[in-house]
Structure formats: structure tokens, C-alpha cells
Amino acid sequence: MKREETVDYHIKSSWHAISRMYNQQAAEEGFTTAIGFVLININSKEGTPATKIAPQIGLETRSLTRMLKTMEEKGLIFKKPDLVDKRSVRIYLTEEGKRKKERSINTIREFNEQVRSVVSQEELNVFFSVFQKIQGVIDQVQTEKNIDLQKAIIEF
Structure with missing residues (x-):
């Protein structure tokens, strides 16, 4: 069986193409696709428990911890102790984080509209x-x- 005849080849090659496109657009804004996905999964008003983000986007906790540190350094997020669960931390978006989140959402929306125009x-x-x-x-x-x-x- 040729690789072009396998299901996983088509899924992987399509995802890599999408990822490259998203990364290019994110780079223009000074961040990465992965950071964009994290931003999309943070509730702007209530914040989001840090422990809820990794499973939502399929990241290892260690990777998310590093990413959150980078995002905090870039001024995209800030952390506050959870008022209900004192052991937990909630992640909130800064104004810049909200702007980058909106850009990420628009990038995904635009791609989906382009696909829907031909499919x-x-x-x-x-x-x-x-x-x-x-x-x-x-x-x-x-x-x-x-x-x-x-x-x-x-x-x-």
C-alpha cells in the first residue's frame, strides 16, 4: 500500500498544512498556534482553572505549564488563586490576550468559511x-x- 492510499497520511498531511497556515498567521501577531488554542480555551470573564486547559486541547500538563509561563511573560494572561478551591489557580486574559484570542477565533472562522465555500x-x-x-x-x-x-x- 502506498502512503498516499492510507487514511493517516491524508489526515496528517492536511493537519500539517492547516497547522503551517495557522502558525504563519499567528507569527504575524507574535505568538504560536498552540498559544492561540490555549487563548481560545480561556473564559474571558470567569477565568479558567489551569487544570482544565490541558485536557481540552490535548496537551501534557508540563507543556501547558511552560506555555502559560511564556504567555504570562508576553502579557497575554495573568493568574489568580481560585476563590473556591484555594489549591487551584485560575487563568485570565489580559486585554492583549483578549485581542489575540479574537484574532485566533477569526483565523479559524475564516478558514472554515473558505472550506465551506468549496465543500x-x-x-x-x-x-x-x-x-x-x-x-x-x-x-x-x-x-x-x-x-x-x-x-x-x-x-x-
Whole structure:
């Protein structure tokens, strides 16, 4: 099977192209796509618990900690202790952070509008359905691996 005939090749190459496009636009604003995704996931008014951000965007906690430090140094966010859970910290956007968040949202919106101008809603529905099925396959494989691992541990 040629790589161009594999599902993962097309997903990966498309995501890399999207990521490059987003990074180019983010670089013009002085930040990265990853920072843009973090900004999008911070509630502007109430702040967001730091522990909630990493799982929302698929980041390791260590990576997020470094990124939040960089974002704080760039003046995009500030931290405050959580009033309810004193062990937790909430992340808030500065005015500059709000501006960069809006730019990130607009970049994503513009890309989606461009795609929708050449791909019909019917085609998108099929596309989304196919991706749900692919995610189901991934979930099944992961579940089977976890079950196999648990059996191996029990047998050990």
C-alpha cells in the first residue's frame, strides 16, 4: 500500500498544512498556534482553572505549564488563586490576550468559511461522519490495548 492510499497520511498531511497556515498567521501577531488554542480555551470573564486547559486541547500538563509561563511573560494572561478551591489557580486574559484570542477565533472562522465555500454541507456531513467512524476505530483499538495490558498485568 502506498502512503498516499492510507487514511493517516491524508489526515496528517492536511493537519500539517492547516497547522503551517495557522502558525504563519499567528507569527504575524507574535505568538504560536498552540498559544492561540490555549487563548481560545480561556473564559474571558470567569477565568479558567489551569487544570482544565490541558485536557481540552490535548496537551501534557508540563507543556501547558511552560506555555502559560511564556504567555504570562508576553502579557497575554495573568493568574489568580481560585476563590473556591484555594489549591487551584485560575487563568485570565489580559486585554492583549483578549485581542489575540479574537484574532485566533477569526483565523479559524475564516478558514472554515473558505472550506465551506468549496465543500457542500452534504459533503461536510459525510466528512464529519467518516471522522466519527475513524475516531470510533481509534477508541476501539485503545480499549483493546488497555484490556490486553490489564490482562498481562493480572497474569504477571
